[in-house]
Amino acid sequence: IDHGNGEYSLLEHFLKGSLRVKVGDEVQVGTVLARVGNSGNSAEPSLEYRLQDKPQALQGNTLPLQLASYEADNILVPFGELVRGQYVRRKTPDL
Numbered sequence: 001i002d003h004g005n006g007e008y009s010l011l012e013h014f015l016k017g018s019l020r021v022k023v024g025d026e027v028q029v030g031t032v033l034a035r036v037g038n039s040g041n042s043a044e045p046s047l048e049y050r051l052q053d054k055p056q057a058l059q060g061n062t063l064p065l066q067l068a069s070y071e072a073d074n075i076l077v078p079f080g081e082l083v084r085g086q087y088v089r090r091k092t093p094d095l
Contacts, residue, residue: 001027007063008055012048013039 001009015037021027036045054060068079069091082088 002055006053008052008060010048010050010052010057012057013037013042013046015039015045 001011003009011033013036014034016039018035018037019033021031021033027033036047038045049065051063051065052060053063064081066079066081067077070077070080070088071091072080072083072086072088074087076091
């Protein structure tokens with residue numbers, strides 16, 4: 001995904017044949033791109049995500065990824081970067 005500012009998202013391990021977008025499509029938050037598969041070395045479906053400075057897979061430098069409203073090791077993080085080894089999940093909406 002080209003973010004238009006020299007940053008590109010690379011997502012890997014989609015289920016074969018499940019891609020719902022094509023080159024040139026504009027995507028928004030919530031757009032379904034594809035179904036996740038387990039084409040890598042995994043026992044369960046998983047998604048590999050990388051933010052990088054070039055559009056070609058594995059050609060660019062990995063960039064720091066900043067997220068908003070998530071929980072890391074059961075602590076709410078309003079805005080921050082992931083740290084290797086953390087247990088991370090989406091912040092659950094307040095009921």
